[in-house]
Every structure is written in C-alpha cells, then in structure tokens.
Amino acid sequence: MSVTIKDIAKLVGVSHTTVSRALNDSPLISEKTKVKIKAIASELQYTPNYNAKSLVLDKSYNVGLFFSTIKEGTSSSFFHEVVRGVNHILHKEFSLIVSGIDDYMSFNEVNKKHFDGIIVMSQSTKDDFFIYNILEKNIPLVVLNKEIPDAPIINILSDDRMGAFKATEYFIKEGHRQIAIIEGKKGFKSSQERKEGFLDALLTYDIPINKDFMVEGKYDLESGYLEMRKLLTRSILPTAVFCSNDDMAVGAMKAIAESGRSIPGDISLIGFDDNVFASFLSPALTTVKRPIEEISKEGTQKLLRLINNKQTKKETIYMKTTLQIRESVKRIEL
Amino acid sequence: MSVTIKDIAKLVGVSHTTVSRALNDSPLISEKTKVKIKAIASELQYTPNYNAKSLVLDKSYNVGLFFSTIKEGTSSSFFHEVVRGVNHILHKEFSLIVSGIDDYMSFNEVNKKHFDGIIVMSQSTKDDFFIYNILEKNIPLVVLNKEIPDAPIINILSDDRMGAFKATEYFIKEGHRQIAIIEGKKGFKSSQERKEGFLDALLTYDIPINKDFMVEGKYDLESGYLEMRKLLTRSILPTAVFCSNDDMAVGAMKAIAESGRSIPGDISLIGFDDNVFASFLSPALTTVKRPIEEISKEGTQKLLRLINNKQTKKETIYMKTTLQIRESVKRIEL
DNA sequence: AATAATATTGTTAACGTGTGCATTATATGT
DNA sequence: ACATATAATGCACACGTTAACAATATTATT
Numbered sequence A, B: 001m002s003v004t005i006k007d008i009a010k011l012v013g014v015s016h017t018t019v020s021r022a023l024n025d026s027p028l029i030s031e032k033t034k035v036k037i038k039a040i041a042s043e044l045q046y047t048p049n050y051n052a053k054s055l056v057l058d059k060s061y062n063v064g065l066f067f068s069t070i071k072e073g074t075s076s077s078f079f080h081e082v083v084r085g086v087n088h089i090l091h092k093e094f095s096l097i098v099s100g101i102d103d104y105m106s107f108n109e110v111n112k113k114h115f116d117g118i119i120v121m122s123q124s125t126k127d128d129f130f131i132y133n134i135l136e137k138n139i140p141l142v143v144l145n146k147e148i149p150d151a152p153i154i155n156i157l158s159d160d161r162m163g164a165f166k167a168t169e170y171f172i173k174e175g176h177r178q179i180a181i182i183e184g185k186k187g188f189k190s191s192q193e194r195k196e197g198f199l200d201a202l203l204t205y206d207i208p209i210n211k212d213f214m215v216e217g218k219y220d221l222e223s224g225y226l227e228m229r230k231l232l233t234r235s236i237l238p239t240a241v242f243c244s245n246d247d248m249a250v251g252a253m254k255a256i257a258e259s260g261r262s263i264p265g266d267i268s269l270i271g272f273d274d275n276v277f278a279s280f281l282s283p284a285l286t287t288v289k290r291p292i293e294e295i296s297k298e299g300t301q302k303l304l305r306l307i308n309n310k311q312t313k314k315e316t317i318y319m320k321t322t323l324q325i326r327e328s329v330k331r332i333e334l
Numbered sequence C: 001a002a003t004a005a006t007a008t009t010g011t012t013a014a015c016g017t018g019t020g021c022a023t024t025a026t027a028t029g030t
Numbered sequence D: 001a002c003a004t005a006t007a008a009t010g011c012a013c014a015c016g017t018t019a020a021c022a023a024t025a026t027t028a029t030t
Helices: A005-012 A016-023 A029-044 A051-058 A075-088 A125-136 A160-173 A190-205 A221-233 A246-258 A293-308 B007-013 B016-023 B031-043 B050-057 B076-089 B125-136 B160-173 B188-205 B221-231 B246-258 B292-306
Strands: A062-067 A095-100 A117-121 A143-145 A154-157 A179-183 A215-216 A240-243 A267-273 A288-289 A315-319 A322-324 B062-067 B097-102 B117-121 B139-143 B153-160 B179-183 B214-216 B240-245 B268-273 B286-289 B315-320 B323-326
Touching: A005 A016, A005 A029, A016 B117, A029 B016, A051 B050, A062 A075, A062 A190, A075 A095, A075 A293, A075 B076, A117 A125, A117 A293, A117 B125, A125 A143, A125 B179, A143 A293, A154 A293, A160 A179, A160 A190, A160 A240, A160 A267, A160 A288, A160 A322, A160 B097, A179 B188, A215 A221, A215 B153, A215 B188, A215 B286, A221 A240, A221 A246, A246 A267, A293 B125, B007 B031, B016 B179, B031 B292, B062 B221, B076 B097, B076 B292, B117 B292, B125 B139, B139 B292, B153 B160, B153 B292, B160 B188, B160 B240, B160 B286, B160 B323, B179 B188, B179 B221, B214 B221, B221 B240, B240 B246, B246 B268, B292 B315, B315 B323
Parallel strands: A062 A095, A062 A117, A117 A143, A143 A154, A154 A315, A179 A215, A179 A240, A240 A267, A267 A288, B062 B097, B062 B117, B117 B139, B139 B153, B153 B315, B179 B214, B179 B240, B240 B268, B268 B286
Antiparallel strands: A095 B097, A288 A322, B286 B323
C-alpha cells in the first residue's frame, strides 16, 4: 500500500536500518548514502508510519487540549482564542487533540501512550480530579487559567483579582458609590477571584457592601441579561455594574437598553476579557483585558519544554490584566 | 510500565492471544475464560496501547477537523459551534484533531495512517487542492459548507444563496429600495453565494443594482465597521444594509451609531449566521440563521457511516437557512 | 605492509496487538 | 467406546519502526 523504509532499502540496496538512520540524520551514516536515500525517499513521497514510530519510541505525537467543557459555560471567543494560541505555537510535529473533560467517563484513555503532553484550560474546580489524575500518571502537564496551589505543576494564569480590583477602583474614582456586580458561573475559580477583587476594592475605599447589588450569572449572554433585569428591580439602582465577563456585559446592555435607560448615561458598565466584540459595541465597552491568547501561547511553550525535559520544576506565572478604558463608564460629580 | 495483554495472560495462565480475543469478545473464547480475563483486566486497569492497535489494524482512531484557517477570517462563534457539533456526535473511540489547512506546507502528513476520516469545514476556494488530495488518498471525507460539484464527496451545506435572497426580499417587502451589501471575504465561496442571493432578489423585484452600494468586507468586525463607514459617505445613503455575516453587522452597527444615526430608524440592517450575540444586540439583529451546529452534527454522522462502510455514494445535502426577524429592520411606507 | 582505530553498514530483536493455522480439549452421534 | 465434529486455546508471524550489538569496510599509524 504505502511506502515503507523497507521498500526504500530494497531500491537503494541497503538494509532498512540504514534507511531509518539516514532519514533520521544519524551521524553513523555517510553523507553519500544519506543523499541517495533521501532522494529516493522524497521521490517516492515516503512518509513514516507514525503508529509504528509511536510504538517503538513510546511517543504519541499528540498534545491534548482539555477544556472543562466545550458545551456551555465557555464563551466562543475564549474558546477560539485558546485554540488559536495553542495552535500557533505547537510544532507541526504534534497533533492537537481538543476535548472536554466532561466527555470522559473514566480517565483510563487519557494516558501517556496517547498524549505526550496535556494542556488543561481549567475553569471549574471540578477539573481538579482530572488534573491530579494526569499528574499521577506523570504526563507533562500545564494548567492554564486556574491556580493549583500545592502541586508540582506549571501554572499560568491571569491576575483576575487585580483586574477586578482595578475595574472597581476605576468606578469609584469616577465617582460611583452604588456599584453592583454580576458574578460569573458558580464553581468557576475565576468567578470567585473576580468577586474577591471587586469586594477588595469596595473595602479599600470604604464603600459599604450591598448584598442587593450582587447577583450570580453564568458567564453567558442570557444570564447577563436576566441578572441585569433583576438589578433593575432594586429600589435603589446601581449607577455602575461590574460584569464578570464581556458576554454577560452584552446581555446586561440589552437589559438596560430595553428598560429605556442609557449607557453610560444612566448606568455605567465594565466587562472582563476584552473579547473581539468589546470595542465594537455601542458604547464601546470598558473592560479588563485578559491576555488569553498570550496565556495559551506561553503555556504551550512551557509544555514543549517540559516534553523535551528542558524544564521540570513547578512554576506559577501570572499574566497581567489591564483595564481598557473606553466609553461605557461615566464620571459622576460628587 | 503499563499493563499489557501479556501481563494479563501470565496472571490468568493463558496465552496473550486468548486475552486479546477475550477482550475483543471473540466468539472463539468460552464465557468462563472471558469473565476471568475481563475481571483481571479491569482490576489492573488495563487500557490497550492504541499505537500497537493502530499499527496492526491499520486504524488511527483519529478524526481530523480541518478549517481553512483557524487564524483569521473564521468568526469565533462559527468556530466554536462547529467544534461543539462535531464533538457532540463523535464517538469517544475517536480523538478529534483540530487544525487549519494553512498550517500545512505539504499534505504528506495527512494520510490514511493518521486519519480514519476527515471533516473539512471549507470556506475558501483555496481548500480545493487539499480536498482533492484527500480524495485521491481515499480517506473517508465529508466536506461541509462549500459545494464541491463534480466529485464523489459527501457534501453538506446551508442554502446561503436562498438565505440571502430571503433577507433581501424582506428588505424589499418592507419598502426598502436603496439596499446595500457588505460582502464577505474575497475568495470565500459563501461570500459569493450570499452576494448572488442578494443580487437575485434585486433582479427579481426590478430594483436597479447600484455599484456604490456594494462593498467588500472580510467577515470580521473591523471590516464591517470600515465598510459601513464607506457606505455612509455615499451621496445617497442606503436605507438598508445586508451584512454577509453577523460579525460585520456588529461592526456596521458601530459605524452607524458613531455617525449619530439610529438602527433601524435611519438605516435597517440584516446579518447572516444568527450567532450567539445576534439576539442580544440592541436592537436585536434580524439575521439569516445558518444551522452550523446541525451541519456539523449531520456531517459527523455521515463521516462515521462512511468510516464503517455503511455509506459510499456521493450525496449533497442542503440545510435550510431561515430568516430570524427581530428588530433591526424598519418598515418604510412608500 | 601490517595493525589498530574508526567509520559505515547489517543482523536481529523489540515495541503491543491481532490473526491464520495448528493443536488440543470437549461434545456429539452411533 | 470409538470415531467424528466442534469448541477452545496456543504458536508463530505480521504491522513499520528503532536500537543494541555484530560485522565489515575504510582510514590512520607505525
């Protein structure tokens, strides 16, 4: 069927071992024969059978990219950015297998034979079981987006807490005192971090915390819309709302517009992520930029080093979040 | 290191052949021994080495999902929906390898040993070379989204032309006569289809075609914005703009808002795709729903049948596009 | 020119699994 | 009980590649 090194060997008149070595640029083989063999190989369009290589070299040529889920709770731009980032760095040598942790019943299929390395884009605390499982199996691993504190893991994340703090602080400095938050999905680490940053800021600036101004979303458009509607029923309305991601901010904008109010005229808004849409909304959304693509790229680079044993030790890298000031926050004179 | 059938064989006191047969439920093996072997196998948490299986069975356990590119020109929601759709149907038996056609220099690595089947989400006409290559190699193939007319291929696509026609027709029936189009990315089949549907409608209803009302976008937010700005410089303004996808519609909305005009008060808008954002915009975007997830699911089902030799013959399936009427089109009294 | 050193190639087994064929154990028919 | 059919298991090899070791060809050293 397809060309093997044995076929080449016969044609050149050498052993298949010599062919194998020549194609792998072993120093054992003379230049002359290398040239001859490579010529014929490329003429026959030889491609190695990676299954055979895998078997003997104990290398799968696969890298797994695992999301908590690819069904819901993951925003499209987030998903796309991650895949793009990883794909950009990953050498062509590796195939990128994308899947959701929640697609697996048991993790037996996720093993060293199948994956040379694994990137977990971790969102939910439910992922921990999976992560520790990979760790036990000794598969090169990088965890993005969520901190795994006491484990020997390379961990890359954005400083969400600080981002949320900065956003809230900005509200305060612009004169806002009635500040609400639409929290992220329950069980997601990022939801907690952003909420804490938000509360921190309020505490720091001595703004009383109002339970009525804290609602729980699910990181999707729909929940942003619904939770904002809830906020609009309060007897005292917030003048500013911090949305835990941009998707929910879009939903919130919808709810505010429907109520006949304007942004930022009546209510100011800040999002989180800075997804592709943010700057194209009307008004352009002030939001916390989270460098997802950078995190993904950096993580992939680290994973490659790990696979090649260039790096072994635990490392936690925080990527900075930055406030992108645009048009959705109004200054209030006190 | 890891458990093999030979290990199990020793423990049970049979040959590894018997173990292999037992685990594959061969009728040659007695129930008694099957039970015994399976018990031990699961006790040892045996997982077959798929590399070895691949080698001997000539089966890769991989399905490839190829986009024209995953870098740009592909909108995030589109990308996400496709991956989600495919992932949803694909049996766990297969790993899903996601990549961009433009990541490959040569297609040698894309071969039968590496992929049991391939789904091409084809956007650009540049993909044809790749597609014919796969076809030659006799790898089970399904092409989504773009028609490959004279080839024995299973082809699943949305009726974009009809969708664009319906959208334009709707404009016309609502009284619009000055209708512009922001076309999709050059070289993309869908751009052409949608443009043709648009022109068809104008012709059908005897509306003169105005070159000034036809601008070329790139399917992204930015270009929607820029092209809309161009349209806004025309001496006679369009009262309606058909955007070849939703992303560009969002960009256009931005440009319109910036110019101080309102939607649909001054300018009506229709998009294409019905992505997650569409209904949450203000105003909610009237758009042509393209069943991307359905197409992806259907395509995956077909591919699985192809892999299992249940289906062999060429087939072209059109999925209906439907106009989602929301708030971005105003009725004009003539 | 003879020997040692070194560069190049070949032989053989291994990776873990599945399968054709040979072999042995069991059941069936008389 | 014996021959025969059939069910159950084992043996040996194959898949395509790499690698340890053995063997041979070439070059360097005296």
